[in-house]
Amino acid sequence: MNYRHGYHAGNFADVLKHTALCELLRLLLSKDKKLFVLDTHAGAGGYDLGGALAGRTGEAEAGIARLAAAPRAGMPAAVVRYLAAVAAYDRKFGPAAAGGGPRRYPGSPRLVRAALRPGDRFVACELHPGDALALKREFAGDRAVEVRQADGYQALKATLPPPERRGLVLIDPPFEAADEFERLARAVRHGLRRFATGCYAIWYPIKDTAAVADFLGAIAAPRLLTLTLRLDGEGESGKLAACGLAVINPPWRFEEAMAEALPWIAGVLGGRATLVAPPASAPAPASGA
Numbered sequence: 410m411n412y413r414h415g416y417h418a419g420n421f422a423d424v425l426k427h428t429a430l431c432e433l434l435r436l437l438l439s440k441d442k443k444l445f446v447l448d449t450h451a452g453a454g455g456y457d458l459g460g461a462l463a464g465r466t467g468e469a470e471a472g473i474a475r476l477a478a479a480p481r482a483g484m485p486a487a488v489v490r491y492l493a494a495v496a497a498y499d500r501k502f503g504p505a506a507a508g509g510g511p512r513r514y515p516g517s518p519r520l521v522r523a524a525l526r527p528g529d530r531f532v533a534c535e536l537h538p539g540d541a542l543a544l545k546r547e548f549a550g551d552r553a554v555e556v557r558q559a560d561g562y563q564a565l566k567a568t569l570p571p572p573e574r575r576g577l578v579l580i581d582p583p584f585e586a587a588d589e590f591e592r593l594a595r596a597v598r599h600g601l602r603r604f605a606t607g608c609y610a611i612w613y614p615i616k617d618t619a620a621v622a623d624f625l626g627a628i629a630a631p632r633l634l635t636l637t638l639r640l641d642g643e644g645e646s647g648k649l650a651a652c653g654l655a656v657i658n659p660p661w662r663f664e665e666a667m668a669e670a671l672p673w674i675a676g677v678l679g680g681r682a683t684l685v686a687p688p689a690s691a692p693a694p695a696s697g698a
């Protein structure tokens with residue numbers, strides 16, 4: 410396990426994933442019913458963009474820093490809300506830097522925690538011992554968050570279906586293993602068998618488009634919305650420059666919000682975005698999302 414999210418925090422992939430995550434949370438939490446959230450691959454929780462790891466790659470410069478510096482006029486509401494969530498986390502560490510991007514960046518568990526209401530439940534899993542310890546420290550004394558140093562795929566089997574019957578499952582693996590797509594597809598199919606009405610958000614890199622197509626076909630979900638973001642000059646530097654988020658059972662109005670936000674984000678970061686919606690005939694789940 411070599412992957413450390415600290416090298417990549419706040420990059421273009423986080424911008425896509427976390428804008429969508431904030432919107433999913435907002436829409437799912439607008440219903441007056443308890444929600445269960447599972448973050449299977451949670452990372453360290455929060456990141457110092459001026460620290461050694463982020464500083465080594467500078468990836469946040471082409472992601473969150475560029476977005477935070479964009480003019481507010483015409484900014485889609487979902488992006489405004491995402492930037493507000495990032496700024497709220499950054500402010501915990503002191504006053505905002507004048508004109509610059511954030512110095513601290515919230516990982517998915519921090520974004521989830523900030524959105525939850527009393528009574529909602531959140532399980533965050535992280536396998537890497539160092540990042541799991543950082544995550545435990547990030548939420549020390551916070552009884553609303555259950556941090557597990559555990560395999561997120563096993564946790565998915567153990568926690569679904571949740572007693573709340575409403576849930577959001579974020580699956581964000583590091584893709585270090587050659588068979589990650591197959592493992593991921595098996596986990597999603599298993600999750601859907603146990604909890605068909607849950608909302609699932611699954612991040613994936615786009616390097617091999619055939620592998621991505623196989624994966625999306627293999628998860629066989631009727632209500633599947635895919636969002637992709639590709640930076641211009643994709644692949645030139647050998648760095649990842651295209652990724653996607655597959656959202657199963659998206660809540661009402663999520664597609665609309667992303668259809669507005671994604672092209673705008675792509676314009677600011679310098680790239681292209683796509684949104685592929687489920688066919689209109691796909692049946693909505695009976696309950697849950």
Ligand SMILES: C[S@@+](CC[C@H](N)C(=O)[O-])C[C@H]1O[C@@H](n2cnc3c(N)ncnc32)[C@H](O)[C@@H]1O
Pocket residue numbers: 410412413414426449450451452453454515516517518534535536537540559560561562581582583
């Ligand atoms: C892409 S990062 C997660 C980033 C985080 N979701 C966010 O958005 O801020 C993937 C994380 O999964 C962890 N990991 C790898 N294999 C795992 C497994 N089987 N179960 C749980 N965590 C795992 C890695 O250590 C890494 O921290």
